[in-house]
Amino acid sequence: MPRRSPWTCVLWDVDGTIVDASDGILRRLTIALEHFGRRPPTRAELVHWIGPPMYDSFQVNVGMTPAQATEAVAFYRGLNKIDGYSTGAKLFPGMGELITDVAAAGIPQATASSKPEVQVVALMDHFDLSTSLTAIVGATQDEKTLSAKADIVAEALRRLAAAGVDISRPVLVGDRHHDVEGGAAHGVPVIFVRWGFSWPHESEGAQAAVDDVDQLRALLLVEENARETAADAVVGADG
Numbered sequence: 158m159p160r161r162s163p164w165t166c167v168l169w170d171v172d173g174t175i176v177d178a179s180d181g182i183l184r185r186l187t188i189a190l191e192h193f194g195r196r197p198p199t200r201a202e203l204v205h206w207i208g209p210p211m212y213d214s215f216q217v218n219v220g221m222t223p224a225q226a227t228e229a230v231a232f233y234r235g236l237n238k239i240d241g242y243s244t245g246a247k248l249f250p251g252m253g254e255l256i257t258d259v260a261a262a263g264i265p266q267a268t269a270s271s272k273p274e275v276q277v278v279a280l281m282d283h284f285d286l287s288t289s290l291t292a293i294v295g296a297t298q299d300e301k302t303l304s305a306k307a308d309i310v311a312e313a314l315r316r317l318a319a320a321g322v323d324i325s326r327p328v329l330v331g332d333r334h335h336d337v338e339g340g341a342a343h344g345v346p347v348i349f350v351r352w353g354f355s356w357p358h359e360s361e362g363a364q365a366a367v368d369d370v371d372q373l374r375a376l377l378l379v380e381e382n383a384r385e386t387a388a389d390a391v392v393g394a395d396g
Contacts, residue, residue, distance in 0.1 A: 160378045162264040165323040167377060168313050168345065170331035171270035171277055171295070172207050173353025175252045176284070179203055181245030185236040193229055195219045207354040208333035210271050210296060210304040227299075234273070234298070242279035249352055251370035253284055259377055260289035265322040267292035269313040269329060269339070271304060292316035306339025314343065330373065334359040348376055 172178055179200070186206060187197035198206060198218070206214050211233060215226035259266055267290060270277045274295030281287040294313040296304040303309060314324050329340040332353025340347040341362060349363035350373060360366040367373045 160258075160262050160380060162259065162262055162377055163326070163379065164264065164328045164377065165326040166265045166267070166291075166317055166328075167259060168267055168269040168310060168327060168329040168340075169256070170329070170333070170336050171268055171272055171280065173332040173355070174330055174336075174350055175248065175256070175268075175286075176246050176280055177249055178246040178280075179207065179354070181240060182207060184245065185233055185240065188236055189229060189233040190219065192232060193221075193225070195221075204354045204356065208271065208335055212299075212304065230299070237276065242276045243283035246280060246283070248284055249370070251374075253286060255370055255374055255377070256286055256289050258374075262378055264377075265291040265317055265320070267313040267317050268294050269306070269309050269331075270295040271306060271309060271335065272296060273298050291320050291322060306335040307342035310339045310343050310345060314345075328377075330377075332359075334362075337362040348373060 169175055183198070183200060183203060190197040205218050212226050212230050215221045215229045216223065221229060256266065268277050268281065272295050274293065275298060277295035278287070278293050281290060281293055287293065292313060294309060294316060296309065303312060310329060314327065318324050327345050329336060329345050329347045330350060331337070331340070331347060332350045332355050334355070337347045337349065337359070346364040347362070349360040349366040351360070351366060351368050365376060367376065
């Protein structure tokens, strides 16, 4: 039986949702923070770094001034260029197949990531997912002009609409409270994935929360005669 989606389009967070880039992020953060005389995070502390814009994280997590954070971001991004944007990154199990299957069902998709867009493009190319996406949206390179999740969600919806996509019933899939808040700013329901880098309470406000890719698949792709039931299940879920 044909499989469809209860949603007219799907927005994807990247870090912690599609891609596990924690090994590379930890390595580069260690180098960058030691360079600036700050203590690098432990792996357990990566939850404070993965998700928000790095420009904000350097200020919040290690007390840098905006000027210092700007310098630190530039240094950190320089390490990215040296390493290659996909070094140390891997897909969470089943995510590549799910995105491919959603595309095959004819459902337009876009990324909505706080990671700089040039890096998101490189990652999607590396994992052969670019052709499954109608738009690849991320932050600006300086992480100031466009970095807040709400603004990125708005830009993703704008680009989808410009491509002729029906954005009347979007859904955002993410793993941090920034995703929940960014979706809420535009009335976009959020499916929260628990395999990312988050605290348990961060799913509060999401319309549904899932523990594995099979549960996520069931909310994004359903048999054609069950489309409305699945959508209603997400809208009515308490997260």
